[in-house]
Amino acid sequence: MPPKRKRAEDEALEAAAQAARDVALHYSNRDQQSNAQRQLSPIYHLRCLNNWVKSSLIGGDVKERDAVLDFACGKGGDLTKYRKARVGSYVGVDIALESVRRDATERYNGGSYPFPATFIAGDCFEVDLTKEGELAPKSFDVISCQFAVHYSWSTEARARCAFRNVARLLRPGGHFIGTTVDANVLVRKLREANGLTFGNDVVRVAFDARHKSKLFPDTDGPFGLKYAFTLKDAVTNCDEWMVPKKSFVELAGEFGLELAEWRNFHDFVGDALGPSARRGEEARTRARDLWRQTTGGKTPEQTPMSDDEWEAARLYAVFAFRMSGSAEAAAKAVMARASPPPPARVEQKDVLVLKGAA
Numbered sequence: 001m002p003p004k005r006k007r008a009e010d011e012a013l014e015a016a017a018q019a020a021r022d023v024a025l026h027y028s029n030r031d032q033q034s035n036a037q038r039q040l041s042p043i044y045h046l047r048c049l050n051n052w053v054k055s056s057l058i059g060g061d062v063k064e065r066d067a068v069l070d071f072a073c074g075k076g077g078d079l080t081k082y083r084k085a086r087v088g089s090y091v092g093v094d095i096a097l098e099s100v101r102r103d104a105t106e107r108y109n110g111g112s113y114p115f116p117a118t119f120i121a122g123d124c125f126e127v128d129l130t131k132e133g134e135l136a137p138k139s140f141d142v143i144s145c146q147f148a149v150h151y152s153w154s155t156e157a158r159a160r161c162a163f164r165n166v167a168r169l170l171r172p173g174g175h176f177i178g179t180t181v182d183a184n185v186l187v188r189k190l191r192e193a194n195g196l197t198f199g200n201d202v203v204r205v206a207f208d209a210r211h212k213s214k215l216f217p218d219t220d221g222p223f224g225l226k227y228a229f230t231l232k233d234a235v236t237n238c239d240e241w242m243v244p245k246k247s248f249v250e251l252a253g254e255f256g257l258e259l260a261e262w263r264n265f266h267d268f269v270g271d272a273l274g275p276s277a278r279r280g281e282e283a284r285t286r287a288r289d290l291w292r293q294t295t296g297g298k299t300p301e302q303t304p305m306s307d308d309e310w311e312a313a314r315l316y317a318v319f320a321f322r323m324s325g326s327a328e329a330a331a332k333a334v335m336a337r338a339s340p341p342p343p344a345r346v347e348q349k350d351v352l353v354l355k356g357a358a
Helices: 003-028 035-039 044-061 079-084 097-109 149-154 156-169 183-192 245-254 265-273 281-294 307-313 327-336
Strands: 067-071 089-094 117-121 140-146 170-181 197-199 203-206 226-231 235-241 257-264 316-323
Touching: 003 149, 003 235, 044 079, 044 140, 044 170, 044 265, 044 281, 044 307, 044 316, 067 156, 079 097, 089 097, 097 117, 140 156, 149 156, 149 170, 149 235, 156 170, 156 245, 156 257, 170 327, 183 197, 183 203, 203 307, 245 257, 245 316, 257 265, 265 281, 265 307, 265 316
Parallel strands: 067 089, 067 140, 089 117, 140 170
Antiparallel strands: 170 316, 197 203, 203 226, 226 235, 257 316
């Protein structure tokens, strides 16, 4: 590779890593909120929806005794979802050092969880988790990445690192599930906007002058398509990157991952909760029961979202991939998994700190 091009690629990688660290510091500096505080949030109903979507994904693809790896676990907010799924073991990885070392461990230790947990502080889009993270290859049944995989699409190298970790760690027949931005919606809204910014009272998306044409030709490639994202009472002017579905699926395929599901949040909600739920009345009843569990006993009708929150939800999509492998190989991998150790308290010093943690 010519030295000039190598320097440019190195600079792009460092810029992307620094942006990821900035996001990590943002989340590490946010305080844990009580349930009462969360209910006062201007995006409370959107958060309820997001939690219901995550719970639906986890409830659909995570089975009893599964070994789960949680990319971008943050402060451990999804631990209760894995308790409901009766997982066998849990590993949480996040770039935000204090979110993991201080908050996630405190949440786990205070929750009497019936499964053992391990926490790692590091950038799972930058490091090899089988080496630096000391995780055994093909040892997980499910890998989840909620509202975060778009941070890996700042460069091709980071996106490939993310999928490489998934492919190395996920057993045959295992699932990679998550939520991310819906690039098709972002592009459509950008083109409809008078300028390079669009949004409402709770969400704001701003593209820079590089995208003034509002065109995204194939010659630009699918990586590094950056915008600034603000969500009221959550994040302010943080850099994020679009994840074009076609490129996402193609790259996943290079690593042996087969697409099982991709749907915009609006479609996902309508299919599960709507009057003509695609999966039938029994599935609709289960989805509504899960909503009540997620919102402390309220029905969807009792947790009405504002129009602005509902429009913000349109910016996201759910995805699920299946790791390639025969049914025989999948069954063999499940049967061969070792029994996890009993749950034990996790001290802050037990958290493995890797490259990229901030």
